[in-house]
Amino acid sequence: MEDHGRTRWPMVVLTTSPFHGHMTPTLQLATTLHAKGFSIAIAHSKLNPPNPSNHPSDFTFLPLSDNLPAIEDSSSFPNFVNTLNNNCKPSFKEHLTRLISEGNKSIVVIYDNVMFFTGVVAVDLNLAAVLFRTSSAAFFPAFLARRQLRQQGRFLEEDFVMQDIVPNHHPLRYKDLPFCKSSIEDWKQHVANFNLQAHPSAVIMNTIKFLEHESLTRIHDHFHVLVFAVGPLHIVTPSPYIGSYQEDTGCISWLDKQPPKSVVYISFGSLATIDAKVLTEMALGLAKSNQRFLWAVRPGLVGGSEWLELLPDGFVEETRERGLIVKWAPQKEVLAHFAVGGFWSHCGWNSCLESISWGVVMICQPFSVDQGVNARYVSYVWKIGLELERVERGEIERMVKRVMVDDEGEQMRVRVNGMKEMVKEAVENRGSSQESLEGLVNFILSY
Template identity: 85%
Template sequence: MFSANSNRIYYFVASEIMLISIFLKDFAMQEIVPNYHPLRYKDLPFSTSPVEEWKQLVSNFSQQAHPSAVIWNTIKFLEHESLTQIHNHLQVLVFAVGPLHKIKTSSYVSSHQEDTSCITWLDKQPPKSVVYISFGSLATMDRKVLTEMAWGLAKSNQRFLWAVRPGLVCGSEWLELLPEGFVEETRERGLIVKWAPQKDVLAHFAVGGFWSHCGWNSCLESISSGVVMICQPFIVDQMVNARYVSYVWKIGLELE
């Protein structure tokens, strides 16, 4: 589920930006969108999509039946302004029922098998000493980005738990694209798994930071556990979420 902030953007600015966002130059992408502070053009969902996709998106929204109420997986005090604007725009009741991961009885269903051995490894680390790194189940990155991340971790001397999903780099099996010697060099202070039990990891005493793609579920899990974030968004609502985490709520740092 997206946050109220990201969904508010779909409702209010899709028709205004579907033409101009495609043609903005790099320097202009840093400009604040008029009437939508603090969002920059670069933060808008689908800002790089073709105009035809924007038109279809707007058409889909316009054809939706008017709701009787709106339910968000969010926290009222976190997004009070956006929830109020949605209420004023739609003139229906708006309910903030999150964070749902705190109340649901079953685990998140994923096609990836959780490696729970990482919890045992975390048990042996000092409090707040480990950076947890995960970019969710859908994001993909360039091989060069993966390599630079690995070199940064190697040179930082920072303890880390890194969930490197098979296919994180398109066509990769798992760790074959990491720099030669990286695993051996960082073995004493780092652990790489294919998939981690994220809620348990973020709630662990040893975790002091979360390097994340800023999917909304990940943001809520990190906020609920009091873990600060390093934001590296990829697609759709993640840019909006990262902007709020870093600029508005000031509980993280966005990587530019």
Template identity: 55%
Template sequence: MAEEHGGRRRPRLVLIASPLQGHMTPMIHLATFLHSKAFFSITIAHSELNPPDPSNHPDFTFLPLRDNLSSTSDFAGAVKFLQTLNDNCKPLFKQHLVNIVNAQKDTSSSDHQKESTVVVIYDNLMYFAGSVAGDLGLPSIMLRTSSASFFPVINIIPQLHQQGRFPVQGKDYRFNCFAFTDGSSEIVPELHPLRYKDLPFSGISIEQTLETINMIIPKTPPSAILWNTLEFLESSALTIIRDHYKVPVFTIGPLHKIIPTPSTSFLEEDTSCITWLDKQAPKSVVYVSLGSLAKVDEKISIEMAWGIANSNQPFVWVVRPGSVRGFEWIEFLPEGLVAEMKTRGLIVKWAPQKDVLAHFAVGGFWSHCGWNSTLESMFEGVPMLCQPFELDQKVNCRNLSDVWKIGVEVVVERGEIEGVIRRVLVSKEGEEMKERALEIQEKVKVAVSHGGSSQNSLKELVEYILSL
């Protein structure tokens, strides 16, 4: 019988992700894989904000949690948002979990089967789920959707603060996208090649920084940790993580390529850009998208527009409605500039990013360097233009430019932008970057194929869950 394993029913998995695109998407991919490969019963608990579409996943059970939030920007800072999200979702999640456990017991006693284990798999931002599982004596597995390299960085920040090295005194280095001549450009010796300006949380107070780190690094380690990354890509960071937690760590990325799933995008995708790309020359187009959350000042957006226009290269530019502060969409652009840009490219509200990156015409990806976007670009062998904003994005940017050498930092000034687009798309340096990107692409494809490190890790994960 499919639900049985060694005389015991297979565990029921309860998965919970935060209402952020970059967290919900990998969790749905993971749930789809675990259901298809091991016949696990899947329950998805989720906040009412940005819920998944149950009709896309008819085999799953969905449990909405009251969060009393209307948007991710309800609060001025991430700390208050995360605290409110976790506090509001916790009571109902605990009640759901108790009901599931009791239902398992009732079923097992009525059909003389051994009761099956309930296993909680939770996104690290929904940290309450780990504590609830612990209170109920249930095994819990944490899914980390950031780069592994982010962990050593946030783990050392309290120490750097105690030593008076963070934040850099008297300097505001909130955005990597401007040039710096002060101490924030110095290397952090313990984190080479990261600079002080690559450290996260530079836009908030040190008190909020330490509070956030305290929230997202669990006091009690989960039973195991899943990381949406690849063993070959971040081996040194993964060694630090394993030494720190001393629990099984499974590297299972990139999850978006492990198993096909229906689109999980919170925004409607404009697929017309694919038809337009079909008419462009190979590797000639720069694709510009700064993710699902970033908000950009008008001044930065106008510099971006002039840089794109002056580069004379074809482009697809995603401008999310409301993403430019003070504007509904692209009203910030001068009329003449819009007309000029239309002769060479497209501006869309949202794009099917995986399809765009896989298209033969795309030669560069100008990105905020979120981890999902980074993995998607790597899988397609597309070099990156890096404009990070916060959290692991700045760490990813530095790794892309200085470790993996398949990306280049963007300084937001129209002349710099024009130059960097041309460097990536049409220069000898860009050709060398594309070659390195293709080498990494091959390694990623090996990892996700049969017998590769990520496939083996997923197989070990299934066995691990069955052993609980």
């Protein structure tokens, strides 16, 4: 875009949460808007802050006083989010008030839905408040369905057969609805947090129209504002890794030596945890499958463990010739590698988008929040993966072989490669995501 009149453009203030799965797409969106000519400020918690050196030098960073030592210190996720919002709100209001007093008369706030206080502050200051949801579009109507059940005084495990389809929300089953295993008190806090959110001026989604058209329509019908599907942002604006774990790039050299589409990559993201029994069943299933694998076993993946000491005796030696275990892998580079033919994942939305973008079929093992919804769409709607619903060594062996060896896996590979090409079209000039991005730019300029 031209620089003419740039000093009169709105400043865009983006607020990101301390969760890396949320922070990454928010910073990618910030970089995208900066490239369009906007001045950018990033409001962030002091817990897990972004590194300014990874971003353009003229980004402004606005630290928020969260007074929280670590994410893991909270036993209840919704209570943690509520505390985070309450603690950060005063300093965010101070930052915005100062920016306005310095002459920034036009400010547009784009906020992560986890940091819902920012929308409230923006509206109180008569600023545009644009909601950025970093989850799949399908997650939102699923959340509303779960909330409706709670308003009716009904509880999933008590009142429903969990494998039954939710009326008006096909193909989701009750077991797929968000926060399925939350306690009643946690769920009440989830709903309370949601009810505190301001009505947004617009909604941004890190997704693609062809992938989630129906769900995007439901979001529009709920908010009655413009909805911009600008994803996948990791393709629109490639960015450096921002996580807190050191990437083991040596695994790429190992992949270079493997045959095409022969390796299953395993990673459950930065927050999911499993118990020792699940780790054992995963390892034994992998060993029995006789397939090549790259396994990211994050320190802390199993509570109380240092790293690999809980793996079954002899597993590492038995699989040494066809397997590699690392603490943390450069996921985008791994999924883009010719040797990788499958992705065993927790089905966080960023991981799903990355897998689709590089044409990799999935084994879905969801844990919480939106992951059950994503896994259902991957396995049942898009049919580019399989959901592992029983973590048992024999089932894991069969699942890995179905994806990596059988004709079923090859058929899924054809489908996901077709979607990969559609993603390329969406992010190119005149593609749906580029058109949505231009629509978002014009929307911001209207302020």
